[in-house]
């Protein structure tokens with residue numbers, strides 16, 4: 001069986017920066033199960049897995065445009081402290097959910113704290129960097145009709161509905 005759209009695929013993986021620093025690995029979080037062809041995972045990794053078989057191992061380097069995008073300076077903003085009721089307790093590195101001007105939720109990271117307010121970065125933490133994956137395919141099966149309709153995996157490693 002070769003991986004194609006509407007297959008449920010389970011992988012072990014290690015994700016590293018270009019410098020060799022481990023960002024994430026299934027050694028700690030367990031294998032990742034996803035529905036192929038539904039953009040459950042970043043496009044660069046999904047494309048690399050198309051056509052691969054059980055127990056295949058691949059190493060792939062994914063550039064930002066096929067992962068979490070480039071960093072955008074426009075997503076870094078200084079916000080006045082009057083906007084934060086608990087300003088005094090807030091710290092650099094903290095993440096919070098804000099609303100964009102168009103009303104969408106956005107996760108931002110506090111990157112600087114000054115007397116007058118906070119500098120918030122709305123870029124994805126992995127934006128702008130190359131991602132180096134070592135991946136092993138550990139199971140492949142056909143998705144159920146329901147999984148295809150929902151666009152995600154049910155049962156083990158997936159959603160509970």
Ligand code: ZN
Nearest residue numbers: 150152159161
């Ligand atoms: Zn579902």
